[in-house]
Amino acid sequence: MAKELIKGNTAVAEAALRAGLEAYFGYPITPQTELLEHLSGRMPELGRPFVQAESELGAINMVYGAACTGKRVMTSSSSPGVSLMMEGLSYIAGTEVPAVFVDVVRGGPGLGNIAPAQGDYNQIVHGGGHGDYHVIVLAPASVQEAVDLTGLAFDLAEEYRAIVCIMLDGSLGQMMEPAEIPPMQPLKTEIPDWAVRGTNGGEKRVLTSINLDPPAQEKMNYRLMTRWQTIEANEVRYKGYYLDDADFVVVGFGTAGRISLSAVRAAREKGIKVGLLRPITLAPFPKEILDELTGKVEGFLVVEMNAGQMLEDVRLEVRGRVPVEFFGRMGGVVPFPDEVLAEIERLVEGPLTTDGHPRDRWLARMADTLG
Amino acid sequence: MVMTEIPTKVIYERPEAFDPRVTHYCPGCTHGVAHRLVAEVLGEMGEIGNTIGVASVGCSVFSYNYFNIDFVEAAHGRAPAMATGIKRVLPERMVFTYQGDGDLASIGMGEIVGAASRGELLTVIFINNATYGMTGGQMAPTTLPGQVTSSSPTGRDVSRQGHPIQTAELLSTLAGSAYVVRRSLHNAREVRRAKKAIRTAFEVQKHGLGFSLVELLSTCPTNWGMSPVEARDWVEERMLTYYPLGDYKVSPSVAELKV
16 A cells, blocks of 8 residues: 555544444544544445444443444544543443544643643543543554554454553644555454343343442452553553663653654754653553663653653652653643753753652743743 | 143233343332333344343443343443444344433433434333432432422422423424333323333334334332322322323324334
8 A cells, every 4th residue: 555645633534444443433523523524424435333423422422332242443532522531431441341532632621722732641541530440542653653553452452351542642633644554454253252232042241330249349340450460561562762872861752752753863963862762552651661761871851742741650660760850831832842952951961850840840940931 | 530621821921031030129119110011022022132221320220130131231321322332333133221310311311312313223211200219319300390309308499490301392302203202100001001102112113213212100109208009199190290191203104103
């Protein structure tokens, strides 16, 4: 297949369809809408269900119902809409049925704006819905990577009976880039044992998230958590750039990771030994490589399009062994490579400390422009 | 001694789709009657093995335990959305939701209106007992004016607490609704009429004619603070005036159906 110039939202929609998407349920919200629009034409063409729901609550619960039949299903939304989906996601997790959703993240909180952001990290990575569960979170940094992760998302969801989120910064949803979309796959024909389909004279199946007996619920929680341990052991994905001889490492995901790569390259041209760690799976988080790097480098710079949400996960792994600094832009503001380069140079110049909190130092530095 | 064989005829038995276990419902509650009617109808239609039920949140949260039918359990109010997802990917199956009034007419009003307006090929069994049963008798969207509940202790004051929702009337205005009726379970005659309506509703789905809903006026003796007999009388005397029984929407294609 040849590369084509294609918008991120459209590319993910087409990739999902070609990966055997059997039903899509969604609701319009900027900057995600092209994904829904693309499928509104393509799904009926192929005789597959497409429903524009009455709300994101409706959409996620349609996904929940269809997922209970064992079909490949998905929804997509953007931050405020994903907030509405949190209830349904908790139920899907509690019922252990596979589902995929795309969050094209925009600036917040509240209605915020429709500019690219990464403020949904905590809501998606650390839960959001009630109860103990984890979502596998994939964070691409290009349209091509988004396409590649879309097929993977369905495979992971089905393998682990889990929820998989493809977290696209608004920029990736809206940006056009050359990308190659894999060829059409046949729809899967296997129906999982647990899926409801009508008894047809056999044993009845019930899919529910209610468990009034606390010890039985605890066993279910235990199963979810040990399954998550397996996911943590098998499914960590990240990309490292210039890490071999790096004295300093920038950590950033998605668009922030990509911008940071430009800054890292510019710094390398100036002779600064800096590398980039770009987590692709935000959950499971790439802990081992961070631990390994902590033993080798003089310090980290975390760059995000939020107020330092992944920063806390990095700090948990570094555990004060080397200094961690932070640079972020919030509310839909996208950092420039020059800004990140300036932060890298500041990191190299020092002095660095492991005292205090990097967010406090960053906020103090931002006071001149934002205060 | 001459033994005479007396011919026997079974006139009443447990429907095949109805599980023999004892339900958790209170004495005098009509949930059991409504369950039985659904089970009878699906058995008579030969659809037991081809049906997927969607339970809701409320007293009927465990309704899936009482049917020998594949079932899922929805979040509060979202049963019509969940049922939409199932029906769209398995269009040959019969899909029904079983919802109470708090679930359907309060927290789930968006989902039921969405499903009805899209003309989803679903059947909805809607239990209206004018109260929140499971949480202990609070004011429901269907609580009558003046009715005392645990959250309207001086009686529902419509100027402060709003008016009861007439669900069948409301949903009958939507073009996607093919069959929307109200029946009652407070006496034997009405139970028989309710069964016929439930049969029609499932036939509407089977024939692909549109969205179908049967609202069933039901009793909640426990939370109404009445004996089962008093509760039946209360349905007749109080509920029927605010919630008249009748056929609120019968689309022309449904009218032609022979049930």
